[in-house]
Amino acid sequence: MxxxxxxxxxxxxxxxxxxxxxxxxxxxxxxxxxxxxxxxxxxxxxxxxxxxxxxxxxxxxxxxxxxxxxxxxxxxxxxRSGLLIDTIRTVYERLGFDIIDDEAFFQLVAARLVEPTSKSDSVRVLDELGVDVVHRNTFLNSLVRAKDRDYRAQIAEKCFAHSVATTGISLLLYDVTTLYFEAEKEDALRQVGYSKERRVDPQIVVGLLVDRTGFPLEIGCFEGAKAETHTIIPVIKAFQDRHGVTDMVVGADAGMLSAKNLKELDDAGLRFIVGSRQTKAPHDLATHFRWNGEYTDDGQIIDTITPKGVKRLDPERVKKRREPVWSAEEHPDAWRVVWQYRRKRAMRDEQTLNLQRNRALAIIDGDKPAKKARFVKVTDEEKAFDEKAYERAMKLTGFKGYVTNIPVGTMPAAEVIGSYHDLWQVEQSFRMSKTDLRARPIFHRKRDAIEAHLTVVFTALAVSRFMQAATGASLKKIITSLRPLREFxxxxxxxxxxxxxxxxxxxxxxxxxxxxx
Structure with missing residues (x-):
């Protein structure tokens, strides 16, 4: 035949x-x-x-x-898929990662980029690519070396050097995610906590610091039950200690907004831009609402102040039509906050509120099982719709706030908003780590092995962000384009x-x- x-x-x-x-x-x-x-x-x-x-x-x-x-x-x-492997190695070396004299570590990074899988199955992936694969035990020994020789510190140094030489570190972005384990029992690190994927498996919390293009700079691993707000300061301080950096702006979403976090960032001499919660708008925008009613122009920006803690601002300020101009000296109990109104955002907010309203009414009418829901007011075991809360929420649709300690003379309001919107880059990096690089589920048990696994993922993320920035193509497109081109x-x-x-x-x-x- x-x-x-x-x-x-x-x-x-x-x-x-x-x-x-x-x-x-x-x-x-x-x-x-x-x-x-x-x-x-x-x-x-x-x-x-x-x-x-x-x-x-x-x-x-x-x-x-x-x-x-x-x-x-x-x-x-x-x-051999020579073009693919040689391209990955070239980028790896261009970033300076070859400072780590460990072929097994490089092969783990390459396998993570091409076809994320277990350490054992990486042998198959690399063999199919035509790589002279090291033994499976060498992979495991490489993970031990990664911890003992602190590969992550060496990789982080090179990432820092690349970012300084290209994008710059004037603006850093921070976010957290959760990675779950195929395990039944918890331990000191792997714990059941709030899962972004709504899972009940033991997990860890991972904090990632990137530059404004999404290029990774620092990664931190925390207990699965640890609150997100308690992760940002350790990661920022680790970054500062490693590189001796003091002058930078840190951007994070509203999940990081706690009085303690902002004070610690400010005390460390760092500038920050953090998303504000919409519930703060009535008090922050009291002057605006007093003089303008509920009407706001599309795209209008209101630069004002917000209290640092529970202490309220002077209620007499609303008698002046002009919003106060924040400075640390004149407003020791307040931060600067920039609010912007967008009609497109208002339409999305109204749709969400109406869905929540319908859900609340269905629960009150008994059409849906009783559970905690917005706008359901319970008094003497009687359920009723909270009309006032609903009206307050509708009044605030379209507003988004940004809390900062950067004076207006240093950064105008529009630039504060633009810098915050770069946060999608860190979100994209997390999506890449979970999809393209498949950082989870994790099959390791011990903390050292888990940390080594995250070092491999961190390194692979840096290589992939470099390739994507250079080509304008996704990692998947790069891999699927190069992988079939084999030399015989x-x-x-x-x-x-x-x-x-x-x-x-x-x-x-x-x-x-x-x-x-």
Missing amino acids: SPFVRKVLTASGATAVQIADKTGGKYRIVEHLGSAHTPEDLAALVEAGKAKLRDPGQATLDFDTADKPRVASAVVKSS TGRVGGQDITFTPEVPRAVENMLQALEKS
């Missing part, structure tokens, strides 16, 4: 693509082309196999002699010859962009 392209489902869920033939009812693998994990991968590998079958020169080469034609067999000895080494007439793949124009442009970056 003539050779044909064969697709086989593997134990990992991938589809292996092979050139095979069938003799005497048995399949014989002529060549393994690779494993596909997406429809794009599969189509590319199948087409590569068909092309090899259509081109007889890939199987045999003819050599004419003076006497008579002689046919020499061409045997494929190996194949074969023996023809007693000589080893390597055949390089034909590189499509789009991939050439991608590689050129990486070279120029």
